[in-house]
Amino acid sequence: MQRAKIFKYGWQLLKSNCDGAAKQVTTSASSLRDHSVSHFSSQGPKSFGLLFDIDGVLLRGKTVIPGAKQCIRNLVDHNGKYKVPVVFVTNAGNCMRQTKAEQLSHVLDVEICPEQVMLSHSPLRIFTQFHKMRVLVSGQGPVMEVAENLGFQDVVTIDMLRDAYPLLDVIDHNRRPKDPSPPSKGLRPIDAIILFGEPIRWETNLQLIVDLLLTNGNPDNVWNSNQYPHIPVLACNMDLLWMAEAKNPRFGHGMFLVCLENLYKKVTGYELKYQALIGKPSVVTYNYAELLIRQQAERLGWTTPVKRLYAIGDNPMADIYGANLYNCYLQAARRTSTQMQATSGRGGSGSFEETLYEAPKMTSTEQDDMSLAHRPVEELPERCSSILVCTGVYSRGQQELPSDPTHTVTEQRIFHGHRDFRFDPTLTQPSFIVQDVKEAVELVFQQEACPLD
Amino acid sequence: MQRAKIFKYGWQLLKSNCDGAAKQVTTSASSLRDHSVSHFSSQGPKSFGLLFDIDGVLLRGKTVIPGAKQCIRNLVDHNGKYKVPVVFVTNAGNCMRQTKAEQLSHVLDVEICPEQVMLSHSPLRIFTQFHKMRVLVSGQGPVMEVAENLGFQDVVTIDMLRDAYPLLDVIDHNRRPKDPSPPSKGLRPIDAIILFGEPIRWETNLQLIVDLLLTNGNPDNVWNSNQYPHIPVLACNMDLLWMAEAKNPRFGHGMFLVCLENLYKKVTGYELKYQALIGKPSVVTYNYAELLIRQQAERLGWTTPVKRLYAIGDNPMADIYGANLYNCYLQAARRTSTQMQATSGRGGSGSFEETLYEAPKMTSTEQDDMSLAHRPVEELPERCSSILVCTGVYSRGQQELPSDPTHTVTEQRIFHGHRDFRFDPTLTQPSFIVQDVKEAVELVFQQEACPLD
Numbered sequence: 083m084q085r086a087k088i089f090k091y092g093w094q095l096l097k098s099n100c101d102g103a104a105k106q107v108t109t110s111a112s113s114l115r116d117h118s119v120s121h122f123s124s125q126g127p128k129s130f131g132l133l134f135d136i137d138g139v140l141l142r143g144k145t146v147i148p149g150a151k152q153c154i155r156n157l158v159d160h161n162g163k164y165k166v167p168v169v170f171v172t173n174a175g176n177c178m179r180q181t182k183a184e185q186l187s188h189v190l191d192v193e194i195c196p197e198q199v200m201l202s203h204s205p206l207r208i209f210t211q212f213h214k215m216r217v218l219v220s221g222q223g224p225v226m227e228v229a230e231n232l233g234f235q236d237v238v239t240i241d242m243l244r245d246a247y248p249l250l251d252v253i254d255h256n257r258r259p260k261d262p263s264p265p266s267k268g269l270r271p272i273d274a275i276i277l278f279g280e281p282i283r284w285e286t287n288l289q290l291i292v293d294l295l296l297t298n299g300n301p302d303n304v305w306n307s308n309q310y311p312h313i314p315v316l317a318c319n320m321d322l323l324w325m326a327e328a329k330n331p332r333f334g335h336g337m338f339l340v341c342l343e344n345l346y347k348k349v350t351g352y353e354l355k356y357q358a359l360i361g362k363p364s365v366v367t368y369n370y371a372e373l374l375i376r377q378q379a380e381r382l383g384w385t386t387p388v389k390r391l392y393a394i395g396d397n398p399m400a401d402i403y404g405a406n407l408y409n410c411y412l413q414a415a416r417r418t419s420t421q422m423q424a425t426s427g428r429g430g431s432g433s434f435e436e437t438l439y440e441a442p443k444m445t446s447t448e449q450d451d452m453s454l455a456h457r458p459v460e461e462l463p464e465r466c467s468s469i470l471v472c473t474g475v476y477s478r479g480q481q482e483l484p485s486d487p488t489h490t491v492t493e494q495r496i497f498h499g500h501r502d503f504r505f506d507p508t509l510t511q512p513s514f515i516v517q518d519v520k521e522a523v524e525l526v527f528q529q530e531a532c533p534l535d
Numbered sequence: 536m537q538r539a540k541i542f543k544y545g546w547q548l549l550k551s552n553c554d555g556a557a558k559q560v561t562t563s564a565s566s567l568r569d570h571s572v573s574h575f576s577s578q579g580p581k582s583f584g585l586l587f588d589i590d591g592v593l594l595r596g597k598t599v600i601p602g603a604k605q606c607i608r609n610l611v612d613h614n615g616k617y618k619v620p621v622v623f624v625t626n627a628g629n630c631m632r633q634t635k636a637e638q639l640s641h642v643l644d645v646e647i648c649p650e651q652v653m654l655s656h657s658p659l660r661i662f663t664q665f666h667k668m669r670v671l672v673s674g675q676g677p678v679m680e681v682a683e684n685l686g687f688q689d690v691v692t693i694d695m696l697r698d699a700y701p702l703l704d705v706i707d708h709n710r711r712p713k714d715p716s717p718p719s720k721g722l723r724p725i726d727a728i729i730l731f732g733e734p735i736r737w738e739t740n741l742q743l744i745v746d747l748l749l750t751n752g753n754p755d756n757v758w759n760s761n762q763y764p765h766i767p768v769l770a771c772n773m774d775l776l777w778m779a780e781a782k783n784p785r786f787g788h789g790m791f792l793v794c795l796e797n798l799y800k801k802v803t804g805y806e807l808k809y810q811a812l813i814g815k816p817s818v819v820t821y822n823y824a825e826l827l828i829r830q831q832a833e834r835l836g837w838t839t840p841v842k843r844l845y846a847i848g849d850n851p852m853a854d855i856y857g858a859n860l861y862n863c864y865l866q867a868a869r870r871t872s873t874q875m876q877a878t879s880g881r882g883g884s885g886s887f888e889e890t891l892y893e894a895p896k897m898t899s900t901e902q903d904d905m906s907l908a909h910r911p912v913e914e915l916p917e918r919c920s921s922i923l924v925c926t927g928v929y930s931r932g933q934q935e936l937p938s939d940p941t942h943t944v945t946e947q948r949i950f951h952g953h954r955d956f957r958f959d960p961t962l963t964q965p966s967f968i969v970q971d972v973k974e975a976v977e978l979v980f981q982q983e984a985c986p987l988d
Contacts, residue, residue: 249781254735262597282707284737305783328702341794351949496804
């Protein structure tokens with residue numbers, strides 16, 4: 083009973099912190115451009131870091147957004163050294179981060195190293211319990227290389243599966259086997275499925291993944307829809323929509339997941355279950371990004387910990403929701419830690435994870451994310467602010483139109499986040515709204531009372 | 536008021552007929568193989584026709600099911616003339632019926648003419664109100680040729696749309712335009728969308744179709760999720776699963792429709808609306824098949840109308856459900872006609888269509904199907920019996936296993952029919968269950984007390 087009370091109290095603390103944060107967020111958002119007074123002291127060394135989203139903030143497709151190049155160049159001193167830790171956090175995942183760093187360096191004309199780039203799948207490095215399993219990977223680009231680089235030791239691609247079981251993928255008439263009974267080479271059963279990002283030929287991946295889920299990873303078995311839960315599924319990048327060069331949003335990996343979830347449910351009657359959902363807005367992603375920020379600060383010779391993070395993005399459901407959810411996590415971790423110290427003398431023994439698992443309004447996926455991402459409180463930043471730009475999915479101009487799809491994103495009727503994330507509309511409210519990335523960076527340096535030039 | 540009462544009474548007649556049919560169906564199914572006594576007189580000329588499903592009945596993929604070849608050959612006399620009208624009714628639709636007839640003739644070694652083949656899209660010939668519209672067609676194979684052959688005069692393919700708007704389809708990184716701002720040729724707006732069958736590269740078709748639905752057919756417009764209902768969508772072939780050579784069922788066009796419906800709903804919050812759903816189990820399909828049977832009977836020189844149809848299939852949700860639903864339609868049409876004659880002297884003026892539109896338990900799609908398919912009662916057969924074979928989706932042996940996916944098809948928890956078809960479990964119960972197509976044909980000729988040799 084004592085334990086249960088502590089958990090409940092811990093959750094109330096978490097809730098009150100989130101509510102407080104949301105209120106501050108709304109106030110800040112309404113006082114847009116009122117940046118003349120810094121929120122932070124200019125005394126002492128710099129103590130903040132920047133998280134940049136890429137698509138819709140720096141680029142649209144292959145096109146650099148005006149001002150973005152100069153803005154990033156301003157963050158580097160005349161020796162080519164970054165003035166503050168900078169990490170590029172994207173939900174893209176169909177490439178190696180080395181490749182992404184090279185592409186970004188090229189288009190922005192500033193040197194960006196792989197350690198500054200975080201793709202949606204990057205946190206899979208810490209999911210070591212899956213590294214020795216036989217995993218099927220879904221995505222496009224060098225998926226095998228990406229998986230092995232993350233630590234997976236026994237990787238099977240969709241093409242390898244098609245090759246081993248030539249009768250499974252028959253939707254495209256032209257890719258059906260010529261021989262009606264081709265030899266089935268077979269494969270050792272698959273233990274888990276990793277969804278890196280949107281694949282090509284969705285029909286092939288959807289068919290083969292549903293086959294594995296219904297056969298306990300072995301397509302030689304007969305479909306068994308009662309085998310539930312199915313083998314583990316880990317998904318990176320839940321983005322439903324993103325902005326490329328086209329006028330309207332384009333489909334992201336989140337749309338592929340909507341297809342997979344609904345096909346599985348139509349056939350079996352059960353909900354597809356994710357072992358983990360990685361990428362923005364999951365807490366595990368921000369915690370990993372913060373780890374990269376801290377490593378950079380150390381390389382910059384900073385002796386005091388990074389206290390404040392600023393996350394700049396264009397997508398209310400991914401960038402803003404994620405930064406605010408992470409901020410809730412930071413506040414909860416801090417206050418729960420204080421609470422634990424206060425109650426420990428009275429026989430309390432609850433941990434932060436236990437508090438989170440008691441949280442009444444969190445889905446199991448959110449809880450898993452938070453638990454996995456947990457680190458000692460003293461190493462964590464004090465807060466994470468969210469800055470929304472209007473050059474991507476969100477557009478201030480369009481918001482006034484009744485037909486605006488981005489406007490309805492924050493309405494209860496339509497939820498553009500992932501199925502397994504409870505929708506809290508206050509978390510889509512940014513700390514600040516600015517026009518573009520240039521204004522965003524200027525705002526941060528004003529807030530920190532730190533000269534940008 | 537008088538009219539409303541007539542409608543209500545008409546619907547009660549329809550219901551009581553369906554219930555009666557279901558009871559008879561159950562009885563017949565339980566008296567399996569008790570065919571020694573014919574249900575029909577052997578006196579007079581032959582008066583029945585056969586509807587054969589193809590996949591799972593005659594073929595599995597490209598492989599002929601044992602006995603099927605001889606069974607069809609037995610239906611042809613020594614002059615090469617069919618003994619009774621025979622129509623091959625398939626939900627496949629990614630080809631011309633000429634091509635399908637040639638393929639079938641080749642593998643079954645019997646001459647089958649195009650007029651004996653009915654593909655899922657064949658009834659689109661009677662949807663003349665769409666023939667002059669500018670339609671986008673989705674599917675694989677010769678979709679342009681198929682559409683033009685059905686009567687459509689202004690047809691746009693997915694490839695033409697991709698070519699006119701090169702920025703829309705960017706999921707496959709390798710198919711993105713090299714030039715970041717390629718010239719957009721544009722197109723006159725699309726008026727309606729025709730979904731023939733499962734396409735390849737589902738991501739492309741899903742993205743472009745959702746683009747059209749959200750832009751009133753013109754991708755130059757900004758997405759407007761409040762524009763509802765969207766432009767008309769007509770879909771052929773709702774089959775969720777079908778049996779090819781693989782041990783387990785393969786994805787059909789119904790799975791593509793599940794994806795489209797759920798993506799549209801995820802983005803807009805609204806249900807995707809179909810102007811028509813064509814192919815088995817829709818009544819419009821069986822009515823069209825019956826028309827082909829009647830035409831064949833005339834060519835055979837039969838002077839009396841075809842009174843009984845036998846539909847042989849492997850899929851409880853498509854073949855059996857469809858034949859039983861059509862049988863309900865036949866009974867209702869007949870009884871409602873009698874009722875109308877009786878009430879016409881008392882001021883009643885309700886038609887069969889009006890009765891159907893008043894039907895409380897039918898979805899609008901089912902009502903549309905029935906209304907479209909309506910023909911004078913005196914031209915309709917007396918009944919349509921359903922015969923289930925165990926060589927395809929349904930397997931009697933597997934049914935006893937608790938894990939059997941086909942078993943659960945008829946359970947309320949899982950519904951493998953289309954979203955817009957109300958699920959009535961009694962309609963999945965066949966008139967007869969037999970092992971294979973050979974037994975099915977023997978059974979029919981026994982029932983009709985007609986020598987097969």
